Amino acid sequence: MSWQPHITVATVVEDNGRFLLVEEHAEGRQVFNQPAGHLEANETIGQAALRETLEETGWEVELTAVTGIYLYTAPSNGVTYQRVCFAAKPIAHHTELALDDGIIGPQWLTRDELAAQPERWRSELVLRCIDDYIAGERFSLSLLRD
Template sequence: MRFTPHVTVATVVEDDSRFLLVEELADGRAVLNQPAGHLEADESLIQAALRETLEETGWEVELTAVTGIYLYAAPSNGVTYQRVCFAARPVRQTDSPLDEGIIGPRWLTREELVAQPERWRSRLVLRCIDDYLAGERFPLALIRTGS
């Protein structure tokens, strides 16, 4: 069997000590996640993060840094995900339609998120926020294309 990890992006967006999260349906239940999703063909990681944030929350954001690169094996299905997480600042909310399965954007404090671990899409939700709060910020120039 061939090992094929899934490349994903996520965005930690903070505004006044609240974080932009997505409430979405996963396996028939409502869960919380960063705006996140899969890298698509012919797009950069930065383009993917901007696109996923807009599609899942209706927010345009400005990426400011890379907070981390994570390898995560999902216990539910055994799939390995490589997640590149970005820090961003909100620019403006649009009236763009949201992706299917998205209930809506939610602004929560870390404490509000910690109070409901059963609703996290994965443990990476809090890990990315905690790394961001710990000051983990790497320049966007860390992300390079092959050209």
């Protein structure tokens, strides 16, 4: 049997102490996640993060740094994900865009509002990425080579 991690991207978008989250349906429940998704063929990791953020929230963002690279095995299905998480700043909200299937909509929450609802996290990475961002974890985008 071959083991292959799934490469994913996520963005931590902060505006005045609030973080852009995606409220979505996953595994039969409503959960919060960063704008996140899988790397697709013929795109860079940065392009994937920009695309996923726009498709899931309608927000155009500018990537400013890498917050961290995480390895996570989901207890629900045993799949291992490698997540490259970016810090980003909001540029424009395109309310006319249709969001991806399963997305309820974007939500702006404080860290404390999110922390008070652990049962609604898509995974433990949701709060961890925000905590790393708050702690000042920022690595140059030049860390990534396309």
